[in-house]
Amino acid sequence: MNRYQIVETAFGFGAVAFSTEPFKLVATSLPTSDLDALCRPFDEVCWRIDSNHPTAFKIGAAMVRYFNGESIEIPWPVMDLSRFTPSQQAVYRAVANIPYGHTASYGQVARLAGLPRAARFVGTTMANNPYPVFIPCHRVIKSDGSPGGFGGGEPLKARMLALEGAL
Incomplete structure (x- = not known):
C-alpha cells in the first residue's frame, strides 16, 4: 500500500x-x-x-x-534503486557522494559515475531524481558555475546551496 x-x-x-x-x-x-x-x-x-x-x-x-x-x-x-538502469544508479550514487557544502558540475558527475561523455544524461537523471535532499541534485551545477535547472526552481536551489555554504 x-x-x-x-x-x-x-x-x-x-x-x-x-x-x-x-x-x-x-x-x-x-x-x-x-x-x-x-x-x-x-x-x-x-x-x-x-x-x-x-x-x-x-x-x-x-x-x-x-x-x-x-x-x-x-x-x-530503504531506497529502491532497482527501478533505475545501472547508469542512472551510478549517477545517483555519484551525486550522493558530493559532500555537504560542495558542488560538482554535470560533467564532473558524469566522470565520477564512469560515464565521461554523459553530462546531458546526468542532467536528465537529476531531473527525474525521486529523492531530492537525500540524493542532493541541488549540488549539481553547470560547468560555468551557474546553478542550472532544478525541480524545485532555481530560487530554492540557491537557498539550499546558501544553507550549505556552497555559494
Missing part, C-alpha cells in the same frame, strides 16, 4: 512517499508553501496520508534537520 507523510520544514511543506510491507521509500518532495499542490499528486492516485509510520517519520525528521542546516545521512537501506 502506498502512503505519504507531510513534513513541515523551515523551507515549507515537503513529503515522504513510501510503500509498506516491506517499507520502501518511493520518493521525497521538496518543500513548498502550497500544501494543496504538494498533496494533489498523491491524492490523484489515491495514496493515503500516514503520519504515524515510524520509518517515514525518521526520514521526515532527517529532512527537517537538513532544512535546519544540518548534514544528514542517506537512508540507502
Whole structure:
C-alpha cells in the first residue's frame, strides 16, 4: 500500500512517499508553501496520508534537520534503486557522494559515475531524481558555475546551496 507523510520544514511543506510491507521509500518532495499542490499528486492516485509510520517519520525528521542546516545521512537501506538502469544508479550514487557544502558540475558527475561523455544524461537523471535532499541534485551545477535547472526552481536551489555554504 502506498502512503505519504507531510513534513513541515523551515523551507515549507515537503513529503515522504513510501510503500509498506516491506517499507520502501518511493520518493521525497521538496518543500513548498502550497500544501494543496504538494498533496494533489498523491491524492490523484489515491495514496493515503500516514503520519504515524515510524520509518517515514525518521526520514521526515532527517529532512527537517537538513532544512535546519544540518548534514544528514542517506537512508540507502530503504531506497529502491532497482527501478533505475545501472547508469542512472551510478549517477545517483555519484551525486550522493558530493559532500555537504560542495558542488560538482554535470560533467564532473558524469566522470565520477564512469560515464565521461554523459553530462546531458546526468542532467536528465537529476531531473527525474525521486529523492531530492537525500540524493542532493541541488549540488549539481553547470560547468560555468551557474546553478542550472532544478525541480524545485532555481530560487530554492540557491537557498539550499546558501544553507550549505556552497555559494
